[in-house]
Amino acid sequence: MSSLAQLPLAFSRRRVLMVGDLVADHYIYGQTDRVSREAPVLIVRHESSEVKLGGGANVAANVRALSGKVTAVGVLGTDEMGRALRELFAEADIQLSAVSARDVETETKTRILAGGVSTTRQQMLRLDRGQRGPLPPRLRRALVKRVEEAAKEADAVVVSDYGAGVVGEEMREALRALAAEGMPVCVDSRYSLSAFTGVTVCKPNEPELQSLVGRPLRTEAELLEAGHEVVKRLRCQALLVTRGRHGMALFDAKGGVDLVPVHGAKDAVDVTGAGDTVIAAFSLGLAAGGGFGEAARLANVAGSLAVQKLGTATVARDELLGELRGTR
Template sequence: MATGSTTRALSSLIQLPQGFARKRVLLVGDLVADRYIYGQTDRVSREAPVLIVRHESSEVKLGGGANVAANVRALSGQVTAVGALGVDEMGRALRQLFSAAGIRVNAAGARGIQTETKTRILAGGMSTTRQQMLRVDRGQRGPLPPRLRKTLARLVEKAAQDADAVVVSDYGAGVVGEEVRGVLKRLAGEGMPVCVDSRYTLASFAGVTVCKPNEPELEVLTGRPLRTEADLREAGHAALKRLGCRALLVTRGRHGMALFDERGGVDMIPVHGAKEAVDVTGAGDTVIATFALALAAGASFGEAARLANVAGSLVVQKQGTATVSREELLGELRGAR
């Protein structure tokens, strides 16, 4: 639990999540099916030096940008997801999951487009914990067709008319191409909060409101190794200047976060809580979802970052792709009083 001045700062944020239900967020990004196959293994194959997994069960969860949308909805925000889905088994599964979660989806598709899918095989012995043995990825290779990219740009422009904030989840699957980025930059220029989490092409989002790299992504963006806190500060200011955004939120794992603003300020936010992370899968999705929803609810960048820091600390206590509910977030904030 937080103590002292940090405790007072967190308890002062309780009013923000109470207004989340009235806010509308537009999610733009790569909609991924996280498929889990669970099994049991007790022997090695005679065909090759590999373990044989006897299938027990399987499930599909909202992953990638779809998990960001799921986190906004779990926090009680209203959310519309714009992306690409194939006319295939995983595309149908994601549509059903969106519907069950109360998420509106405007997905473009075309013949030959596959739904981005990450299949994880987890197995263990009779009395052991299942471990991930293998991950198989499938989906679009190369850029999306020009007609589809233009369709996505039109869908973003239309959906943004009813949004209080936009969150971008770019996993490199091609949804957030040049056409969509042009719309996003224009929206940011008109005052719409546009928060971007891009794994590979952050430099192409210059001009949006907020960018959220982790430390390795910041190193790639700036070409600077981050060995010390001084290195981090220099790289953060350099990245903010290069991107021309209003704020830069750097996630640092067990070291917390660093928030840089356009006035030259930097806020080093320590990690919340003392528990060790159980699973960091999708933690960045929870952070960017909470941050964007908080901005939509009127939070400052600093307030939004602290709420996101608390939400991130809660989701890493859960196994696999997960979300944090508004009630969980409020309970943690009340405990900080």
């Protein structure tokens, strides 16, 4: 691990451009001890609430926690959640280049967590708000322009597409152009990975890979066949498949495959947001001059640290270095 541990030392001198859906993760905490007489539902007495950086905003937060510089491009409304996210970006020292409009609602996921006295709060309900349908053409054009400008100062681009409309076909064309010019463009797309042809790296998880090929992947041989097939279909230089407790599989355009075993022996505590940590560490590894294999191993270790934390969490560079050096 000694040579791998050198890469994070360069993170603070690298800038990553994050393009994607900026999500407000809104948590409401409460106590419940009775059922309503109006309907068979629990009554929750409000205790506290908080907003965290979610979606692409969490990817940007992970890049910054790993000491990388980061510029985040996306869409925010002028509403309460948009203002809250702007404050959080400033606190995290993330350069924000957001397009705003009064008729756009900030993408928000409100989770209500409740429990009895002295018990752990459990999620009872999630309410989603945000943009319905495609963004107006003027906003899409403005986003592409901001990405093209910000890319001039970036060492790598990471795309976090949660399907909220930021990454449409105009944006994908701009990203393909950047990749063709030699910029590392790493894509994590929840629903539309098949549309991201011609970028540098695509990062599906195993169920997403299975969906891409349209058949179950029951054996390692079937996984390998699917990975090679998708690399050719997407015309990417590499495909990084996250496999949970089975680690990762890295495929390249030359037909190579690197099976990376899961790091550490501890069971996952919470996998929420771990994919954001993985793509952030991977893109920083490439920005720092590492190859696909080195970046994948860095991301594997970072992801193993993220799943040991509750909720949406980030991993600091010193945590990663400590784990790589065996000093944690």
